[in-house]
Ligand SMILES: [Zn+2]
């Protein structure tokens with residue numbers, strides 16, 4: 001039986017904003033921290049209240065700014081070694097019933113392995129998220145980007161007196 005389940009996110013409220021490096025966008029972006037009341041559902045019937053949760057979202061793409069959508073370099077290296085392994089089909093005996101498969105591996109695996117290696121050698125290692133975040137200027141807004149009110153400096157943090165959003 002197919003069980004439909006998921007998460008409801010109710011009462012979204014913007015609680016903070018910051019300048020951020022967004023990995024899905026590959027650029028410096030504004031991101032906003034949204035607080036929601038989460039509840040698990042089965043067949044759309046809420047049954048498990050998880051309470052209030054906060055998460056950061058890029059304002060441009062709506063994704064988690066610190067989770068990359070690109071294939072990680074490590075996976076590509078793993079792929080290269082798997083293809084090398086498949087290239088070992090040159091040492092496998094060619095038997096009548098498997099010869100088509102063996103020849104596909106013999107020809108395709110080394111070509112794909114070389115292409116993967118060339119790709120890995122030509123693309124340089126990308127700077128880490130930490131290095132990228134170091135280049136991001138902290139937000140310096142004096143006006144709330146959500147409601148336009150003047151932000152107030154309150155003991156080391158800057159927040160909006162109208163909607164309560166905090167500048168990070
Ligand atoms: Zn983004």
Ligand SMILES: [Zn+2]
Nearest residue numbers: 144147160163
């Ligand atoms: Zn505000």
